[in-house]
Amino acid sequence: MTTDVTTPKTTGALVAMKLRPSPVLQEKLLHLGKTFLANVVPPIVVLAGLLALWEFLCADPASTLPAPSRVISDTWELIVNPFYDHGGNDLGLGWQILASLERVAYGYALAVIAGISLGVLVGKSNWAMRGLDPIFQVLRTVPPLAWLPISLAAFQASAPSAIFVIFITAIWPIIINTAVGVRNIPDDYRNVARVVRLNGFENFTKIMLPAAAPYIFSGLRIGIGLSWLAIVAAEMLIGGVGIGFFIWDAWNASMISDIVLALIYVGIVGFLLDRMVGFIGNRVTRGTSA
Amino acid sequence: MSNHYLSIENVQKTFGRGPEALNVLKDINLTVDRGEYIAIIGHSGCGKSTVLNVVAGLLDASAGGVILDGKEVNQPGPDRSLVFQNHSLLPWLTVYENVALAVNKVCAKTMNKAERKEWILKNLDMVGMSHALDQLPTQISGGMKQRVGIARALAMEPKVLLLDEPFGALDALTRAHLQDEVMRIQADLNNTVMMITHDVDEAVLLSDRIVMMTNGPSATIGEILDIKLPRPRDRIALAEDPEYNHYRREVLRFLHEKQRKVKPLQKAPPAEPARQAQQA
Numbered sequence: 122m123t124t125d126v127t128t129p130k131t132t133g134a135l136v137a138m139k140l141r142p143s144p145v146l147q148e149k150l151l152h153l154g155k156t157f158l159a160n161v162v163p164p165i166v167v168l169a170g171l172l173a174l175w176e177f178l179c180a181d182p183a184s185t186l187p188a189p190s191r192v193i194s195d196t197w198e199l200i201v202n203p204f205y206d207h208g209g210n211d212l213g214l215g216w217q218i219l220a221s222l223e224r225v226a227y228g229y230a231l232a233v234i235a236g237i238s239l240g241v242l243v244g245k246s247n248w249a250m251r252g253l254d255p256i257f258q259v260l261r262t263v264p265p266l267a268w269l270p271i272s273l274a275a276f277q278a279s280a281p282s283a284i285f286v287i288f289i290t291a292i293w294p295i296i297i298n299t300a301v302g303v304r305n306i307p308d309d310y311r312n313v314a315r316v317v318r319l320n321g322f323e324n325f326t327k328i329m330l331p332a333a334a335p336y337i338f339s340g341l342r343i344g345i346g347l348s349w350l351a352i353v354a355a356e357m358l359i360g361g362v363g364i365g366f367f368i369w370d371a372w373n374a375s376m377i378s379d380i381v382l383a384l385i386y387v388g389i390v391g392f393l394l395d396r397m398v399g400f401i402g403n404r405v406t407r408g409t410s411a
Numbered sequence: 412m413s414n415h416y417l418s419i420e421n422v423q424k425t426f427g428r429g430p431e432a433l434n435v436l437k438d439i440n441l442t443v444d445r446g447e448y449i450a451i452i453g454h455s456g457c458g459k460s461t462v463l464n465v466v467a468g469l470l471d472a473s474a475g476g477v478i479l480d481g482k483e484v485n486q487p488g489p490d491r492s493l494v495f496q497n498h499s500l501l502p503w504l505t506v507y508e509n510v511a512l513a514v515n516k517v518c519a520k521t522m523n524k525a526e527r528k529e530w531i532l533k534n535l536d537m538v539g540m541s542h543a544l545d546q547l548p549t550q551i552s553g554g555m556k557q558r559v560g561i562a563r564a565l566a567m568e569p570k571v572l573l574l575d576e577p578f579g580a581l582d583a584l585t586r587a588h589l590q591d592e593v594m595r596i597q598a599d600l601n602n603t604v605m606m607i608t609h610d611v612d613e614a615v616l617l618s619d620r621i622v623m624m625t626n627g628p629s630a631t632i633g634e635i636l637d638i639k640l641p642r643p644r645d646r647i648a649l650a651e652d653p654e655y656n657h658y659r660r661e662v663l664r665f666l667h668e669k670q671r672k673v674k675p676l677q678k679a680p681p682a683e684p685a686r687q688a689q690q691a
Contacts, residue, residue, distance in 0.1 A: 309499035315487040317516045331503040
């Protein structure tokens with residue numbers, strides 16, 4: 122009888138031993154949990170506080186701006202159906218954002234190609250720098266939207282004009298950072314290339330581009346941020362499908378809650394674009410760039 | 412002109428032009444035999460590195476020239492590979508890739524792909540870096556970076572290996588260790604080496620001849636000292652060796668008596684009467 126009683130007890134203990142994670146794993150989980158708490162709790166607390174403040178300030182039914190709760194109830198249809206298509210401009214927010222992203226992709230891709238090429242030229246050639254740098258310094262201060270009328274006049278169509286505005290907005294930081302990066306390549310790296318006798322092309326791909334990559338990527342990162350800033354403004358003026366015009370349209374229809382939702386989406390997409398370029402840069406430069 | 416392996420003939424170097432021109436080197440004449448290990452020593456700023464850069468072809472001499480193995484040097488090339496003080500490894504390439512960059516370019520015609528790979532691994536093994544092939548330069552210590560730099564330079568099979576204060580940035584223990592490694596490799600490969608240094612012990616321990624340079628401007632070769640210590644040399648045994656200490660003393664005497672860098676304190680603070688008296 123006694124044996125019968127004791128046996129289940131021991132097996133129970135054994136099972137419990139097996140289920141319990143090893144001390145190393147436990148340590149790791151504890152560490153992960155701590156970093157999670159340290160990094161995720163503060164933003165959630167602050168966000169909750171700000172939302173509560175907003176809710177409180179706009180609680181009055183006569184207030185000009187909707188409270189968070191009203192934004193959600195007003196825009197619930199838009200939130201749950203990002204990809205509806207009712208024809209014309211009446212598309213879900215997902216489509217609107219994708220339309221904007223498409224324009225940014227074209228304009229930004231052109232800016233990357235032209236910007237890096239011009240940056241290398243200005244970085245390599247003193248003559249090109251003296252000739253082009255003053256022009257760049259003046260042109261880069263022109264606000265993106267100021268380019269819109271002139272590009273509309275040139276292209277006679279809204280689609281290429283919007284792409285041009287993105288291009289001209291994003292190109293300056295890419296040019297300038299690339300040029301600085303190329304100029305700052307340490308002599309040691311040049312000497313290595315000279316001793317090994319790399320030819321011009323090998324020097325460009327094996328020494329210059331990787332050495333300047335951290336600078337180039339900081340230019341690319343600033344460029345993508347500016348593109349996203351510019352597209353929203355440009356689309357407000359040119360109309361059509363796009364998150365910028367969606368906001369303008371909502372303002373004309375006095376749908377403030379729609380605007381608030383669109384702004385949140387714009388912010389999140391901009392954040393993701395920035396992180397994406399940063400991530401690519403980190404991978405390409407093997408951790409030497411931000 | 413001469414049947415020496417490497418000869419530096421009447422090299423002069425002037426930086427700048429007109430009234431601000433600075434004559435750094437004047438009348439540098441030196442001949443080096445195949446397999447010789449030469450150390451160039453002098454105070455900082457005397458133009459040691461300029462000599463090395465002229466031999467490397469990174470700088471053009473203002474007058475005179477350098478002849479290596481019967482050919483005049485007028486541009487950099489893999490037959491004169493360099494090891495820099497600050498290692499100059501490319502930070503975006505791994506240890507293996509850094510050596511591979513040189514080997515794949517320099518040995519492209521003489522070796523096939525498999526042979527090149529083997530050669531890279533062999534050179535890295537020689538400096539004891541086989542364990543870190545996939546590490547980036549930022550992940551290894553200063554001494555290890557310098558080892559990789561040496562492997563890269565050796566892998567080009569240079570006619571002359573140029574070392575520009577190769578161990579200057581390392582701590583004393585790591586430096587001693589690397590000096591021993593270089594002596595071991597040198598015993599195996601019997602390279603012709605020119606090394607810049609300002610470490611007297613390093614110069615005496617490693618070299619066959621020490622070239623002592625006068626202070627700039629217009630620096631030139633002051634004295635040349637033959638080091639006739641038998642090889643292999645052992646730093647511990649040599650520490651008590653009278654001959655070693657004699658050589659050491661000779662170099663120190665040159666540097667600190669004949670080529671005293673700092674003039675006796677002329678602008679001594681007035682608060683110190685002893686020095687004032689000296690001045691008077």
